Amino acid sequence: MDLYEVIIQELERTPGATIFIHKSPDGDALGSALTLAMALEARGKEAEIYCWDAVPYFYRFLPGWEKVKRVRQENKVFFYPLVVGLDSSDLGRLPFLEGRPPGKVVNIDHHPTNTRWGDLNLVEPGAAATGEIIFRLLEKWGLEITPEMATCLYTAIFTDTGGFRFSNTTEASLLYCHRLVKLGASPYEVATHVYESYSPGRMRLLGLALNTLSMAAEGGVAWIVVTREMMEATGTGPEDTEEFVNFPKSIRGVEVALLFRETESGVKVSFRSKGKVNVALIAASLGGGGHKAAAGCDMELPLEDAIKRVVPLVEETLACCTSSTFS
C-alpha cells in the first residue's frame, strides 16, 4: 500500500481532522487546506483549519476562506484525532501552540528541506506546490473535484509557481492547471484577485522603493529600500512589500536582488537569486534561512549599517561562484 493509500485510510477512519498551515499563509497553503477540508466534508467528516496569521485580503476570494481560524485570536485549538500539517517544512512554521499535537500527525509538503516531522510524511519535492499533491490525493481517493476545489487548487499551483514563471514550473503543473480550468477554475478570476487587488498606497510605496534602486558588483547585485517613513507616508504595512524584491531581480544581469525593509527593531532583508548564488547560505550566516533562490533574515541594526554589512557579503559570494549554477 503506498503512502497516499495509507493517508486516505486515516482520513476515512477519523471523524474529523484539524488542519494546520504555516504562518504568513500563501496561496498554496490556503488553497490546499481549503480543498482538503472540502474533501473531508464531502465524506461526512468535520474539518478545522488553523493558521497563526489572518488570510491576506487578496486571498479572500477563495471559497471557504472565512473558515480559516487564527490561532492568535482563538488562543486555543480544537484537536480531532487526526492532525494534518500542510506546506510546512518544519514544526517552527506551525502554530500548534504547545509542542506536538495529540493524535496522529500527517505532514504533506513539497519543500525539499522538509524535516519529516509527522507520523506520516507525504513529502514530494518534485511537486511545484502542495496543491499538486492534494490533487493527486483526491484522485486516488476517488473524490469528485468540485469547481470550488478547482479554484483553490489552481490558486495553489498558480501562485507557488509565481504564475508559471519560477523554475519549479513543470509540464505537470501546466497539465494540472489545464484540468483544473476544465473542472471550473477561472485563470482570469484567480489572477485578478491575486495580482490586481493592490491598494493605491502599495503602488505609491513601490514608486518610492524603486527610487532607491542601487547596484553593485557591475550590475550583478541590485537592491531597494523600504523605510518606516515611506510606509507611514503611504499608509502601508509590511504585507504591502510582498514581491517588491522581484523588481530589482527583474533587471538583466542581476544575479542577486535584495530588499531592505525597516522594522520596529532593525531591518528585514529579503534575498533572491537567479541561480549562481545560494542565498540560503548567506541568510543563514546572518541568522536567517530559506531556499537557494529565496531567503531572508532579520538584523538588529540601523538600515545603513545593515546595507553595509550585507551587500559586501553578497558581492564576495557572487565573485566566488560566477562559474557554476546550482540546479
Place this chain on the structure above:
Amino acid sequence: MDLYEVIIQELERTPGATIFIHKSPDGDALGSALTLAMALEARGKEAEIYCWDAVPYFYRFLPGWEKVKRVRQENKVFFYPLVVGLDSSDLGRLPFLEGRPPGKVVNIDHHPTNTRWGDLNLVEPGAAATGEIIFRLLEKWGLEITPEMATCLYTAIFTDTGGFRFSNTTEASLLYCHRLVKLGASPYEVATHVYESYSPGRMRLLGLALNTLSMAAEGGVAWIVVTREMMEATGTGPEDTEEFVNFPKSIRGVEVALLFRETESGVKVSFRSKGKVNVALIAASLGGGGHKAAAGCDMELPLEDAIKRVVPLVEETLACCTSSTFS
C-alpha cells in the same frame, strides 16, 4: 477540405513564403513567424520574415530571431509566390511598403477585429494567440515540433495571455503549453528572458512614473505619467514603458487605467479596462483604436491638456456603465 488543409496545400506547393508580422512585434507575432519559417525550412522551402520594427531585446533569445528583417532598413522586400501575414488584424499593421503584395496572400490571426484582408483568411478569435493556430497547423500538417519551435510557440501563448493572467487564457492555452514544455520549451527560461531582462533605467523610470499616480471617480480611474524629462533622466525610450499601464490597473477598485506618455509631438495615451468600460470606443473617439480592454491614441496636446481632456471622458463613460460588464 477545411481551411487548414487548403493552406497546407499552398505551403506545400510554393518554393517559399514571405512572412510579415505587425509593427512593434510582440512575442506572439515573433514566435508564430519563426515557427512557421522553421516549418517551411523543414519542408525544404525558403522563408523570409519581415517586420517594420526591430526585435525587442527581451525577445532576442528566440531561436532564429536574427533572421527577422527590418523593412525600414532593407527598404525593399523579396516576395515569394506565397505571402503570409501573421497576428495582424488589418493591412495598416503590415509593412508591405506598396499596398497589396503580389502572389497569394494568407492571413492567419486570432484578433476578433480582423478585416479578412487575405485571399485565405484563417482567423480564429477563440484562440488566445496566433501561436495556438500555428500549433494546430503544424499538427494537421503532420510536422514534428522541434524544441526550438516549442520555445517559440510557448513564448507566443505565454506572452499573449500575459503569462496566463488575461481573460483570454483558456484551458486549451494551458494544455498547449503543457505539450510545448513536453516538446522542449522551458517555462522558466522564457519567463526570465521576457520578464527579467529589464534595464536599470526602466526600473528607475517605473519608480518615477509610479510617483505620479493619480486617481479619480472614487478610485475607479487611475493614471500615471511618463514625461520626456523622466526618460532623459533615466536614459530610457518609449519601449521601456511597455506594461507600465498595468501598474495602475493592478489597484483594487480601478476599472480603467491610463498611461500618459509624452512624445515628440504630444502625448500617447494607453487605456486598459477591467471589463466594465469599452476603452476601444473612447480611444476611437480621440482618433485611436484597439480592443475593448486595451486601446490607445495619440494626441497633439501638451501633457496637462491631454489629461484634462481624457480623464473626464473616461469618468463619464464609467459612470454610464457601472451596471454591466462586456464579455
